[in-house]
Amino acid sequence: MNEPRRWLDISRALSAAERRVLVAGQTAPVPVGPKAAVKAALLAQLAAPATVAPAKAASLSPTARATATLSVVRATWLKFTAAGFALGLVGSAVASASLSEQRVQPALRTAPPARASSRPRADVVPRRDAPPLSPPPPPPVRPYRASAVVSRPVKPSVLAAPSIMLAAPPASASAVPAQSLLVRSMMDESNRIARARSFLRSNAAREALEVLDGVGREHPHGALVQEREILTIEALVSVGDTAAAGVAARRFLERYPTSPHAASARRALRIASAPSP
Amino acid sequence: LNFDELYDEHFDFVWRSLRRLGVAPSDVQDLAQEVFMVVHRRLPYFEGRSKLTTWLFSICLHAARDRRRRAHVVHELVDGTVDERLVDHQADAYSLLERRDDLELFEAALASMDLEQRAVFTLFELEGVRGPELAMTLEVPLATAYSRLRLARETFRRAVARGLVFREGRLRLRRVR
Numbered sequence: 001m002n003e004p005r006r007w008l009d010i011s012r013a014l015s016a017a018e019r020r021v022l023v024a025g026q027t028a029p030v031p032v033g034p035k036a037a038v039k040a041a042l043l044a045q046l047a048a049p050a051t052v053a054p055a056k057a058a059s060l061s062p063t064a065r066a067t068a069t070l071s072v073v074r075a076t077w078l079k080f081t082a083a084g085f086a087l088g089l090v091g092s093a094v095a096s097a098s099l100s101e102q103r104v105q106p107a108l109r110t111a112p113p114a115r116a117s118s119r120p121r122a123d124v125v126p127r128r129d130a131p132p133l134s135p136p137p138p139p140p141v142r143p144y145r146a147s148a149v150v151s152r153p154v155k156p157s158v159l160a161a162p163s164i165m166l167a168a169p170p171a172s173a174s175a176v177p178a179q180s181l182l183v184r185s186m187m188d189e190s191n192r193i194a195r196a197r198s199f200l201r202s203n204a205a206r207e208a209l210e211v212l213d214g215v216g217r218e219h220p221h222g223a224l225v226q227e228r229e230i231l232t233i234e235a236l237v238s239v240g241d242t243a244a245a246g247v248a249a250r251r252f253l254e255r256y257p258t259s260p261h262a263a264s265a266r267r268a269l270r271i272a273s274a275p276s277p
Numbered sequence: 278l279n280f281d282e283l284y285d286e287h288f289d290f291v292w293r294s295l296r297r298l299g300v301a302p303s304d305v306q307d308l309a310q311e312v313f314m315v316v317h318r319r320l321p322y323f324e325g326r327s328k329l330t331t332w333l334f335s336i337c338l339h340a341a342r343d344r345r346r347r348a349h350v351v352h353e354l355v356d357g358t359v360d361e362r363l364v365d366h367q368a369d370a371y372s373l374l375e376r377r378d379d380l381e382l383f384e385a386a387l388a389s390m391d392l393e394q395r396a397v398f399t400l401f402e403l404e405g406v407r408g409p410e411l412a413m414t415l416e417v418p419l420a421t422a423y424s425r426l427r428l429a430r431e432t433f434r435r436a437v438a439r440g441l442v443f444r445e446g447r448l449r450l451r452r453v454r
Contacts, residue, residue, distance in 0.1 A: 004423060007402055007430075018437050025383030026403045028296070030289040034306045039284060041310050046317065221285055 033258055040223045043186045189215060189222040196231050205238035226252075230261040233268045246272025280317055287333055294334050297387060297399045298341035312340050327413060331406055335414045338396050345392060382444075386436035394429035401426050 007013040008022060192215045199208035212232045215222070222228070229252050236245035249269040253262060291312055295305050315336050323332060387395050396415060400406040412419040 003407070004401075004426060006405060006407075017441055018434065021379045021383045021386065021437050021440075022402065022433075024379035025297070025387070028293055028380055028383070030292045034292070034309070035288050038288070038306055038310050038313065042284075042313050042317070045310065045314060221281055 032256065036223065036226065043223055047186075185219065186223055189219045189224050193224050193227050193231065196228075196235075200231060200235055200238065203238070205235040208235045209239065226256055226259050226261055230264050233265060237268050237271055242272040280320055283316065283320065283329070284313060287330070290330055291333055291337060294337040294399065295341060296384075297403070298337060298395055299388065299392060300341055300344060304344065308340050308344060312336050315340070327410055328406070330404060331400070331410055331414050334396075334400060334404070334406075338392075338414075342392060382437060382440045385440055386433045389436045390429050390432045394425055394432060397422055397425045398429035398433065402430075 014022065192211055196208040196211040196215070199205070199211060208231065212228055212235065215228050229248065233245050233248045233252065236248060245268050249265040249272060252265045253269070256262065291309055292305060295308050295312070296302070300308050316333065390398060397411070400411055400414060406414065409419065412422050415422050
């Protein structure tokens, strides 16, 4: 098979106009605002419970609902398959007496949990309302580290890339610890920002700056980065460091020209540029 | 690999990919959120057998496909510009008259492709993904991927040519007036 080459790698593959159009598409600008908005929404969504209870499913997004439905369909299919498989084994056990009994039992015991759970034999698997024979270990509780969210060991049996939306999450993938870490991070950032604001309102701008400095170190890309920066600017104005406030305000306006806090930054900039008495 | 870093570094990529896959500007934000939810869930199991961007693109592709499927059910326009069930090339061509810059022309060219063509065109021509990785991402045999690429290229050329002709015509009309 002839391997095609990229148009942009071949000098005469395209006319000048076609190349211009293609390059324009390749370097299409992305709006600035949605990045923070999506992150905030993502954190809020991650704060919601991980399990999809039927009553809660209605409040999920359509994609999440579709994914959950597919998971249920897949689980049901597995149950029926497993039930058929188990019945077959039981049938063969009856036919071939004790020899087959010795084979069937280990086979069922080593079957994956999803299959075994559908088998209604009390001697192999407990009833649904009974406690599990060996309860799963509780999810580990670790202090927040951003890297900890993704530093869990890689499971070789899980799909690597395609069929992402259609694949149900693995049963052992406990999203709860990761969620709680992210939520804890968000809450920490939010609480500290609130504390800084309260310092600032009570004319303790230096304390506010200290708190904000700490937030900046620990959550450099936090969801409330704009709030942190604007409070820092206000605090700098309050302590009389108008030069630093001006620099910070200018930087803020360059980064977030359409921010709801832009007016505050402009006000700080005006104060910073005003001639000192 | 850290989710926060991944988000910061690849948000633009995800956004652009969704737009290139025909997701309407008004829907991109919601869909980007859904994509990153999947990324968050799957990232611990990403084995690095493909490039991270290819993996992200495959998630975007599934999300866009899913959205399109749902859009067909509720009879809504998917990309805000062209609904492929109602394509009227004449009307589309006239609408190109309103588009002046190259980016709009690029988007119009993509809008005249179906989703599978967009996906292969974007991956191959813009992201430089080729060979087995291309086939794996699109979940089709390589020959099928290249066949789609050939069709996508033809569509792109036709759409750009049409757009340029109408742009030229418009300029002439202005000069006459």
